[in-house]
Amino acid sequence: MNVHESEKIAGMLSDIGYDAATSAEEADVIVFNTCCIRDTAEKRAYGNIGALKGLKKTNPEKIIAVVGCMTQQKGGAEALAAKFPFVDVILGTNSLDMLPILVQQKRAKTARIVVNEDPTVDVSVDLPIHRTSGTNAWINIMYGCNNFCTYCIVPYVRGRERSRAISEVLADVKQVLSEGYKEITLLGQNVDSYGSDLKDGTNFAALLKEISALPGKFRLRFMTSHPKDFNKEVVDVIASSRNICHNIHLPIQSGSNEILRRMNRKYTVEQYLDIVEYIKAKMPDVGITSDIMIGFPGETEEDFKATCDLVEKVRFSNAFTFVYSPRKGTPAAKMEQIPADVKKSRITRLVKLQNDVTKRLSDDYIGNVYEILIEDVNPKYPGTVCGRTDSGRLVTVNGDPSLIGEFCDVKITKSRSASLFGEIVTKENQ
């Protein structure tokens, strides 16, 4: 989501004549696109903004802007303004379209700081976009979230769910396909509830079906799904389509029903396993990934073991594992916290377990042929390029950048943890 917002920022600044700079020293305008979901990201942003004080002192003409959801937390903009008086523009996510005007006003020496305190204001969708994600185009289908998981700040800073009209989304998809993009990723905090606010009968399954039916060879991905809303209708659409990837990111968070209840996730482990079973029955080649949080307030050793059991049972092809850290302003921040050493021991055990599962699944790929969309060079291995399987696995092959954007059939020869290595068997149009 933040990558795509950064693309919009680059697009807007490019429209008023700015190009990308190679360093902060060289830049006329520096924009920090912040995220407040994780405490560590927020602390890093504070450090990075503070580090610009000297630069601004020696070059007062330089414009520094801070945008994104950190500014939309209650009192967040004021705190930033007080801590960093040298910052010129502070702007919330929902007013992002004002950025070029404010930069120009600042350039014309009008001192101004704008604070967006209203997360219910609709986001402007017609912003120019300077896409930087190679073969992939991100497209927002909705904004905000209605779920109020007790650890999460998003609904407070991004507001309630607002779906874009299906016609708008389709127009964007057709546009990026006409520009040659080979992969589209639909974005939303909870894509499965797409359309519930439109009251015209549209839902996520219908949107997927419409996009999938568009002509041309392309891949369709989406994120993020919520297990309480991800349903069999969506699975059926994916399984019967020719281009929706068999790669589903379904954040479980915990394998304990008591912890899920405390998190206000509104599904049970049994419901989660039921939909996973259905997905695997319909798409045996699927790659299911997840987010797993450990150390949530109240998590006992038994709760943690239940999470490990679930990891073994589902066999996630990969998982983002992380330690719970309290976010100010959320209900969980007021709950009794787990000691740091307990969290550390649990995350170490969980990471090892998930790595073992991932490695075992990786080995199953060896010897088989998969279609890969070549996305980029792999800087780790000179002379190679990389892309993903339909199931979302990263594969590295020998090749040069001219292959980027091509679909190739690749035989997998080797695996290393989550990464696969192979050789090209057939190139597109061969």
Ligand code: SF4
């Ligand atoms: S679904 Fe929960 S975790 Fe995801 S954005 Fe909404 S409140 Fe946050």
